[in-house]
Amino acid sequence: MRFVILIRHNPQAVELWRQLSVEQREAGLAAYTALNEELEAAGEMVVSAALADPALARRVTVRDGETIATDGPYAEVKEHLAGFYLVECDSIERAVAYAARIPEAAHMEIEVRPVLDRISVDM
Amino acid sequence: MTEVETVLRELAPRVLAVLVKRYGQFDQCEDAVQEALLAAALQWPTEGVPANPTGWLVTVAGRRWTEQWRSDQARRRREAAFSREETPEVSGDDDELTLFLLCCHPALSVASQVALTLRAVGGLTTAEIARALLVPESTVGQRISRAKQQIRNAGTRFELPPPDQLPARVAAVRQVLYLIFNEGYTASSGPALHRVQLTAEAIRLTRQLHARRPGDGETAGLLALMLLTDARRAARTGPDGALVPLEEQDRTRWDAEAIAEGTALIEDALGTTEVGPFQLQAAIAAVHDEATSAAGTDWPQILVLYDLLVTVAPGPMATLGRIVALSMVDGPVAGLRALTDAEDALKGHHRLHAVRAHLLDRAGDHEAARAEYEVAARRTLSAPEQRYLWDRSRR
Numbered sequence: 001m002r003f004v005i006l007i008r009h010n011p012q013a014v015e016l017w018r019q020l021s022v023e024q025r026e027a028g029l030a031a032y033t034a035l036n037e038e039l040e041a042a043g044e045m046v047v048s049a050a051l052a053d054p055a056l057a058r059r060v061t062v063r064d065g066e067t068i069a070t071d072g073p074y075a076e077v078k079e080h081l082a083g084f085y086l087v088e089c090d091s092i093e094r095a096v097a098y099a100a101r102i103p104e105a106a107h108m109e110i111e112v113r114p115v116l117d118r119i120s121v122d123m
Numbered sequence: 124m125t126e127v128e129t130v131l132r133e134l135a136p137r138v139l140a141v142l143v144k145r146y147g148q149f150d151q152c153e154d155a156v157q158e159a160l161l162a163a164a165l166q167w168p169t170e171g172v173p174a175n176p177t178g179w180l181v182t183v184a185g186r187r188w189t190e191q192w193r194s195d196q197a198r199r200r201r202e203a204a205f206s207r208e209e210t211p212e213v214s215g216d217d218d219e220l221t222l223f224l225l226c227c228h229p230a231l232s233v234a235s236q237v238a239l240t241l242r243a244v245g246g247l248t249t250a251e252i253a254r255a256l257l258v259p260e261s262t263v264g265q266r267i268s269r270a271k272q273q274i275r276n277a278g279t280r281f282e283l284p285p286p287d288q289l290p291a292r293v294a295a296v297r298q299v300l301y302l303i304f305n306e307g308y309t310a311s312s313g314p315a316l317h318r319v320q321l322t323a324e325a326i327r328l329t330r331q332l333h334a335r336r337p338g339d340g341e342t343a344g345l346l347a348l349m350l351l352t353d354a355r356r357a358a359r360t361g362p363d364g365a366l367v368p369l370e371e372q373d374r375t376r377w378d379a380e381a382i383a384e385g386t387a388l389i390e391d392a393l394g395t396t397e398v399g400p401f402q403l404q405a406a407i408a409a410v411h412d413e414a415t416s417a418a419g420t421d422w423p424q425i426l427v428l429y430d431l432l433v434t435v436a437p438g439p440m441a442t443l444g445r446i447v448a449l450s451m452v453d454g455p456v457a458g459l460r461a462l463t464d465a466e467d468a469l470k471g472h473h474r475l476h477a478v479r480a481h482l483l484d485r486a487g488d489h490e491a492a493r494a495e496y497e498v499a500a501r502r503t504l505s506a507p508e509q510r511y512l513w514d515r516s517r518r
Contacts, residue, residue, distance in 0.1 A: 001504075040261070040262075040265055041265060041269060042232075042265070042269060043232075043234060043235060043238070043262050043263070043264075043265035043266030043267075043269055044232075044234070044262075045262060045265075046258050046259065046262060047259070088234060088258065088262070090232055090233050090234065114504050116503075116504060116505065116506040116509060117504060117505055117506065118309035118505075118506055118507065119305055119306060119308065119309055119505055120308075120309070120366060120505045120507045120508045
């Protein structure tokens with residue numbers, strides 16, 4: 001089964017990150033490295049990515065057939081996606097155990113969502 | 124699949140068994156066989172298939188193994204220790220069965236069992252497996268190397284387990300093969316170019332297992348179930364890629380040859396061996412497949428088979444299938460009543476809502492049906508089913 005693990009940040013989380021000491025940041029990054037290595041060694045990693053600052057995002061809309069792309073920053077945004085994992089595990093419990101090891105879990109909520117699969121069994 | 128690929132996939136497990144018996148060390152041998160298969164895939168199409176293809180592969184794989192062996196001093200010492208052990212004499216049939224059991228070793232994760240079975244017994248490359256499973260090649264590579272490491276750590280010898288453990292281990296192989304089949308039985312539309320058909324691979328491997336265990340009713344049942352289900356493949360997806368339910372399928376597009384083979388298999392198994400869940404599911408599929416129209420389906424017989432299935436292998440899918448059959452025999456109201464009775468046991472199962480929606484529709488309560496279809500659509504984990512359920516909720 002596939003699950004996506006979503007890591008969201010808000011202004012408080014960003015502020016917290018800024019105030020961390022160098023050692024604390026290193027520890028956080030080391031936790032990520034260990035998690036990634038373990039997921040890869042277990043053959044459970046499909047893909048993962050850390051996302052660039054939301055100020056670099058473009059928002060795209062199509063109105064009356066016309067594409068409009070707006071540049072950031074977007075002051076009104078309360079929360080933004082900071083990164084994600086797509087994992088393949090035998091159970092959601094296992095995906096949750098991985099999510100619990102993401103450093104942000106200590107102060108933010110990590111979301112684990114099942115991914116729709118292509119399979120359908122006849123009945 | 125090209126002719127060379129067909130030959131290579133057939134020979135892969137035999138060559139691997141020969142090598143493991145000669146040298147021990149499953150993991151090293153498996154790597155060597157993969158390299159030999161790759162070499163053959165490059166050479167044979169231009170130079171022709173050698174007169175003795177198995178001998179060719181064993182020689183090339185043996186050479187690769189020796190190269191590896193020479194390059195590793197530590198391994199050499201381990202090998203010296205191994206060669207002093209007695210290797211039991213076993214028949215070729217036992218070797219292939221042993222290979223199946225090793226790949227589906229209980230210490231491995233399900234994903235690893237699938238990947239290793241497809242490679243070591245199926246003779247597929249890591250790249251082919253990755254494309255078929257829609258995961259990166261590195262992920263499949265990791266699953267295989269980890270699986271081999273776990274097999275090594277478990278201290279597994281290349282021999283059959285004691286007779287009292289054999290049935291459970293073969294049952295684990297069937298589960299993996301069924302999973303591979305279902306993984307391939309998708310409602311995806313469009314040509315899957317250069318992709319291995321997992322349903323075809325699962326059927327091929329189940330044929331091999333059946334050939335090794337001909338008296339095994341559940342293996343025959345699984346093979347029959349796959350054939351009888353796959354026979355409907357062409358009719359179950361519409362031109363737009365949408366799922367077509369059984370009662371709306373164009374039955375002239377069903378594969379009559381596969382149906383005949385599956386039906387013969389299941390009739391024989393039911394008459395000669397102890398009954399089991401795969402046999403009953405195959406028998407149900409056979410009753411569906413022999414009906415030339417949805418209206419001509421022998422629902423009383425299907426109900427009898429489901430009555431047996433809920434006794435032999437109770438579970439939500441069996442319970443729901445039985446309720447559908449009951450509603451076809453006694454009407455939708457009887458079905459809805461049975462569904463209410465079974466609700467506690469089925470709590471949280473998305474198909475509970477899909478079945479109730481279907482029964483409400485047939486009972487004429489279309490508004491309630493639409494609401495239930497919507498609940499089912501929100502709860503399913505299958506994209507094609509979700510699309511179907513959303514469609515029904517708007518009808």
